[in-house]
Amino acid sequence: MKLDDVIKAPEFAADPYPVYRQLREDDPVQWSAVWNCWVVTRYDDVRTCLQDAIRFSNVDRITGLFHRHFDADQLAQLQPLIDHYSHGLINIDPPGHTRIRRLLHEVFRPSTIGRLSAFVQTFVDDLLAKAVSAGKLRVVLDLAHPLPVHVIAQLFGVPLSDVPLFTAWSAGIVKFMQSPNPTLEECLRSQQALLDLRAYLRAGIELRRASERDDVLNLMVHARSEGDALTEDEILGTAVTILLGGHETTTRLLTTTLLELARHPEQQEKLRRDPELMDTAVEEFLRFAGPFHRDQRVASVDSGLRGKTIKQGDTILMMLASANRDPAQFPEPDTFDITRTPNRHVAFGFGPHICLGAPLARLEMSIAINTFLKTVPSYKVVSDPIDWEFGFLRGPRELELQLES
Numbered sequence: 001m002k003l004d005d006v007i008k009a010p011e012f013a014a015d016p017y018p019v020y021r022q023l024r025e026d027d028p029v030q031w032s033a034v035w036n037c038w039v040v041t042r043y044d045d046v047r048t049c050l051q052d053a054i055r056f057s058n059v060d061r062i063t064g065l066f067h068r069h070f071d072a073d074q075l076a077q078l079q080p081l082i083d084h085y086s087h088g089l090i091n092i093d094p095p096g097h098t099r100i101r102r103l104l105h106e107v108f109r110p111s112t113i114g115r116l117s118a119f120v121q122t123f124v125d126d127l128l129a130k131a132v133s134a135g136k137l138r139v140v141l142d143l144a145h146p147l148p149v150h151v152i153a154q155l156f157g158v159p160l161s162d163v164p165l166f167t168a169w170s171a172g173i174v175k176f177m178q179s180p181n182p183t184l185e186e187c188l189r190s191q192q193a194l195l196d197l198r199a200y201l202r203a204g205i206e207l208r209r210a211s212e213r214d215d216v217l218n219l220m221v222h223a224r225s226e227g228d229a230l231t232e233d234e235i236l237g238t239a240v241t242i243l244l245g246g247h248e249t250t251t252r253l254l255t256t257t258l259l260e261l262a263r264h265p266e267q268q269e270k271l272r273r274d275p276e277l278m279d280t281a282v283e284e285f286l287r288f289a290g291p292f293h294r295d296q297r298v299a300s301v302d303s304g305l306r307g308k309t310i311k312q313g314d315t316i317l318m319m320l321a322s323a324n325r326d327p328a329q330f331p332e333p334d335t336f337d338i339t340r341t342p343n344r345h346v347a348f349g350f351g352p353h354i355c356l357g358a359p360l361a362r363l364e365m366s367i368a369i370n371t372f373l374k375t376v377p378s379y380k381v382v383s384d385p386i387d388w389e390f391g392f393l394r395g396p397r398e399l400e401l402q403l404e405s
């Protein structure tokens with residue numbers, strides 16, 4: 001099976017899992033000419049690539065895309081975007097990366113995340129109360145999109161009145177990453193959103209240097225470990241990653257989860273009867289419906305993987321969602337089972353870059369789904385067919401539900 005033959009087919013976006021299965025079985029490390037990279041689909045190989053930062057690097061994983069697609073004039077226009085993605089957490093390897101993670105460890109303590117729980121609960125209660133009285137829910141618009149961006153705004157101490165700006169920047173920046181072959185115009189639009197967000201955050205950093213506040217931006221500004229501190233560029237890079245990494249991902253997971261619970265009424269019923277199952281259920285939502293389908297690295301040296309020669313500079317796409325359905329790791333991988341244990345999925349990645357916001361994503365998911373099931377006795381999916389967006393993230397563009405009392 002050739003991935004390139006189906007890559008643009010609407011059926012692939014609607015259900016990529018049969019294609020992933022074929023790839024795992026026939027050719028688990030396959031070259032895609034369309035995406036111009038290696039596509040790795042088995043669980044063990046995906047974990048190897050994610051773990052081995054010496055062979056599979058984060059450096060140039062985003063900037064490499066610009067150098068492949070654009071000429072010198074175009075690159076000059078994209079310099080601010082290139083500069084941003086040449087530094088910071090997601091664009092570097094250990095030991096520099098380990099240094100930043102150590103400082104962030106001081107910021108993302110369980111107590112920092114735990115304090116958000118009351119905010120998440122009140123926010124979800126309010127959104128769902130409106131939906132219940134209307135008898136319908138547009139999941140993305142009414143719940144899954146506003147929730148995570150408000151949580152991140154709360155994390156950064158951003159006033160409610162600025163949340164629409166935050167939302168627009170987040171959607172604007174992520175646009176160029178959703179296509180493996182973005183146009184110059186798409187990149188320039190993303191760059192403008194990024195510059196606006198950076199200017200906004202820079203002003204916030206200045207304020208917190210002058211006088212301390214009670215938020216994560218403040219914690220980043222004042223984090224110290226062994227006499228070390230984060231530079232302004234590192235704070236900006238991390239803050240942008242938190243906004244992008246924590247917003248669109250959670251939106252899609254929440255939406256796909258409500259879809260899967262509707263498609264699997266017996267699992268929904270089980271969770272309604274026993275909310276104590278929420279912890280294992282959230283892990284299964286992540287495994288079965290995880291939004292982060294393709295993660296990316298660049299080969300730092302020539303090396304081999306399953307008999308294929310990977311050349312220095314080649315891009316490798318690690319298909320996290322395929323790894324999460326690999327029968328070599330998960331018995332009956334296409335069964336949605338909210339009691340599945342063990343469940344060592346890679347929906348949050350693996351190795352040095354494993355998701356920094358995983359505890360927050362788990363908190364939002366468990367409060368949102370628990371509250372939804374308590375507030376809405378039964379529901380039906382109205383959207384048909386579902387319009388899937390499928391870039392490095394996958395999820396329905398919208399999901400309309402009819403809520404029944």
Ligand code: HEM
Nearest residue numbers: 089090245246249250253292347348349353355356357361
């Ligand atoms: C369902 C929700 C989420 C999913 C599926 C998800 C997934 C991921 C994945 C797969 C990675 C690893 C990327 C790589 O190795 O290249 C990652 C990294 C990251 N995530 Fe998340 N994420 C989610 C929510 C969040 C939230 C809520 C935050 C913050 C508030 C966040 C912040 C980050 C950051 C800062 C990184 C970079 C870590 C590093 O490079 O060291 N994520 N995420």
